[in-house]
């Protein structure tokens with residue numbers, strides 16, 4: 001199901017005139033920075049876990065054969081590692097379009113590598129959005145990712161690029177490592 005959350009995001013936070021905003025990226029925003037930024041830092045957020053639970057009908061799949069991309073699920077006590085971008089408010093016009101298939105901007109606290117804490121935003125696709133696919137056995141998720149392709153490329157490349165980017169940041173994600181193990185086992 002292709003939806004468009006960009007108008008909701010514009011209404012909730014009118015950012016176009018803001019000089020600088022911190023954005024937390026935990027998925028493709030880590031490995032595909034197709035937008036200008038003032039600064040990029042390693043960072044984590046608390047109380048969330050990354051999961052391949054969001055359907056992608058517009059980037060890494062099609063309406064007929066959706067792929068799976070990451071979103072966040074509440075996970076008290078856990079950390080999710082990613083990157084923090086310091087960007088101009090005007091950049092959100094591009095980002096809202098890119099993340100329009102179900103992602104809403106939420107306020108968050110970013111813990112920057114080095115110890116500084118800053119307020120910012122992230123994009124999350126919650127369970128009530130029509131493109132949400134939710135949990136499934138790791139083998140089923142891996143099989144779906146291996147099969148899906150969309151206008152932004154193979155769904156498998158999204159998974160592999162994200163895994164490589166997280167390793168480059170010095171972190172590993174058990175959910176992602178589990179999917180890679182399923183793929184190695186030949187799902």
Ligand code: SIN
Nearest residue numbers: 025026027028029030
């Ligand atoms: C993000 O990267 O922070 C959001 C999800 C995605 O675009 O993959």
